[in-house]
Amino acid sequence: MRQRIESFVDRSVSRSVLARLPGVCSRLVLLVALVFGFSLSIDAADLMSGATVYAKNCEYCHGSNGEGIAGIKRLNAWDELLKSDTELFEVIRDGRVSMPGYDGLLTSDEMLDVIAFMRTFQ
Secondary structure, three states: OHHHHHHHHHOOHHHHOHHHOOHHHHHHHHHHHHHHOOOOOOOHHHHHHHHHHHHHHOHHHHOOOOOOOOOOOOOOOHHHHOOOHHHHHHHHHHOEOOEOOOEOOEOHHHHHHHHHHHOOOO
C-alpha cells in the first residue's frame, strides 16, 4: 500500500489532476499554477493518514483498492470517484444503507484524509 501511495505522490501534476481536464483547459490551468506557484498535489501526510484510517475502518467491506466485496459499493468506480469531496464526506459522516456513519468515530480531518486516499484508486 505504501508503494501505491508513494507512486501517486511522485506522479506529475498532469497525470494526477490535470489528466481529468480537457487538453487546452488543462494546459491553461497548469500554466496558471506554475506562474502563481500553486500546489496541485495532495499532501503525502494526508495520504498516509488516509491509508491508515481506510485500512482500519473501510477496507474490510470496500477492499484494499476500493473494489468492494459482494453486495458492497465499489469505491473505485467512476461514479464514486467523480463525486465531490463534500458528497463523499457526507456519506462517510452520515452513512448510507448498511454502511454506518463515522461521525464521532473519525475526526473531520481523518474523513478528508480517507477521501484523499480514495482519490488514488483506479
